Amino acid sequence: DVLFNHWLHSREPKVCVEILQALSSMYPLLPKDRIQDQAARLVPQILALYRRSVDRNAVTQFLCSVLKTNLALNATVLDGIIDVLITHLFDLVCVYPDYEKPQTVKGHYEVLRCFHLLAGHHPYSTRIMETLLIHLRNNSERDRMKSLLILTHLLNSCAANIENRIPATTECLKQLILSERGIKMKLTLLKTIVALAQKSHIRDKEFVWFVVRHSCRYSKPSQEHGSQEEHANLVLSCENTLYMLASTVGTLDELLKRELLNYLILLDYTDICGNLAKCLASLFAKSPHIEYEIAGDDAATEQSTPESVGAAGEDRSVIKRGKVMVPGAETIYARCLALLGNQQCIKRCSNILSFLRYYHPQVNPAL
Template sequence: ETVNKFMQSLLSLYRKPAINYYCISQCISYILSPSPLNPKLSLNDSVINSINHILFNLVLLEPDYDQPHTVKNHFEILRCFDHMAGQFSDQTIEILLHQCKHNQEKDRMKSVIILTHLTTSSQVFVDNYAAKFIALLKVMIAMEQGLKMKKLLVKAIVALVYRNCITGPEDFSMVEFIIKHCGHEGPPTASKYEVSDLHDTCKSSLILMCNSITSIRTQLRNLLLTALTSDEF
């Protein structure tokens, strides 16, 4: 009960702008991190939900490296989600997966950012939830129109490929999304910078996968050869 009250007190500090958020996030991360003396935290459901809700809202869509303190806090928040995914996986990851269906694009983007991070950092996520994430991404790559969201989806696909979550042909077809968006024109109202940024992200992602993920090199090569001769691309 003491831990629950202390965690609630820490979360309440985020409402005080005079306090450095990064310091608060560090404290929360330290408490959440398992240790030999405290391998499993005992937090009640309301506190777990509060942690997930408050930390979720602090995730940055585009970290501003001209403000390093906000960037440091952003990555500390992601580290907190690492611990939450390990300690309270069902409550944490299921709500993040659900947020991928949210009406607000901003919330969907934050969910993809966190879930992509967990793909690279959490074996619990890869083992138990990656398939659900892939199923959601298949819907999102067909539906999402925002260029910034498309860029996040590319990063999510690369992370899943890197962790060997995408290997079969039915899932590997998601890589087609990256190839097609190497030359995506975008809507007429889109800024040239955003379009160019998406192109660069897609191209660098393909190069990264070709050079560093040997297990899918043959599949990727065949897909690229198909793209050269197919009107679909």
């Protein structure tokens, strides 16, 4: 009480920081009954400290200690203040952490840690996900980016606790994929897609389209949505992400095989065929077969997707199984031969040959 009510009001910033650090360590040692009695009053008082010129990182560390202690004893003591708490924490998320200032980054991750602690309890995880969905549909790009940062952190740290809300979230993300224009937002969205893929929550081709589409280099990137360097960073990130998904995330193998084979024969994606072949080589090295039967023959007509728009009217041989459309082996082989004709792209030719090495059973099992 003395530290919080008297010493913490010191005008010396260093004193406040030291007091908050001391309180963070001392709080879990208090008697349990006192902790529970003070929780409902203490949390709003801590949130009020953010309005003062006190080191935010130290305040967040103390808040994190209070939340962790109370959630371990009796989570229901926070029921009356949970909405205010989530709102304050959401506002504290840093959209662009300055990695040259370690304290700023540390404070950012302390805020995310608070969300992780709250998401460990089902009623609170539901509230958090509802809040994130609201902000994902918001017109503010900053709010959408904050939501994606929190969502990505929760997927990486406690995906099981938010699993029941992930289907609604993925539907919302599919809309963002088509509408977002800012490069920084796309990079944040890419991280969320990777987190979803690692937890086996991606079943839709729209996410693959997003990664493949932004692997392509624009001849004249729009400076309105990001600098030249940011555009190049997005392209490189998508290239690396696509190969990582193809080589490590086993649950996406069949989806990636079908989608990447379709992109391989499209002229619009010729400049990234080297990376596509590299990814396909990794996929077919794990399994030379293609799984077709993912939908019944009586399935509804295939819905149009972003990639199908670019291929409208194009004549190509395909193998159809329900909703699945995969280019025929002869088409793939002919496309690879055409690409190999350009001997100036040595790296691409090498990747294509590696791909054909594992793809040949599709052309002729006797080879």
